[in-house]
Amino acid sequence: MDNKQYKIGSKVHMKKVHPCGSYIWKIVRVGADIKIECCECGRVVMLSRIEFNKKIKKIIEE
Numbered sequence: 001m002d003n004k005q006y007k008i009g010s011k012v013h014m015k016k017v018h019p020c021g022s023y024i025w026k027i028v029r030v031g032a033d034i035k036i037e038c039c040e041c042g043r044v045v046m047l048s049r050i051e052f053n054k055k056i057k058k059i060i061e062e
Contacts, residue, residue, distance in 0.1 A: 006027050006030050006034060006052075006059075007027065007030070007062060008027055008028065008029065008030060009026065009027065010026070010027045010059055010060075010061060010062050011024055011025070011026050011027075011039065011059075011060040011061040012024070012025050012026075012027065012036070012056050012057075012058070012059050012060060013056075013057045013058050013059075013060055014055055014056060014057060015055055015056070015057045016055065018038050018040065018041070018043070020038060020040045020041040020043070021040060022038055022039055022040030022041070023057075024038075024039040024040070024060065025037060025038055025039060025045075026039055028044065029046075032048070032049060033046050033047065033048055033049065034046070034047055034048075034049055034052045035047075036052075
């Protein structure tokens with residue numbers, strides 16, 4: 001997923017399932033860190049851009 005420009009509001013599919021059972025997350029904040037919100041339970045997590053790039057599988061919606 002190199003050289004991808006992530007936008008606020010984009011939905012992404014992560015490699016690992018969240019404990020609530022969802023793989024789908026929505027991007028809430030973009031910067032040096034990326035903040036994502038689970039579309040199932042609403043949990044918010046902040047990851048470094050490098051860590052996010054390792055854990056993302058694909059972008060679903062832009």
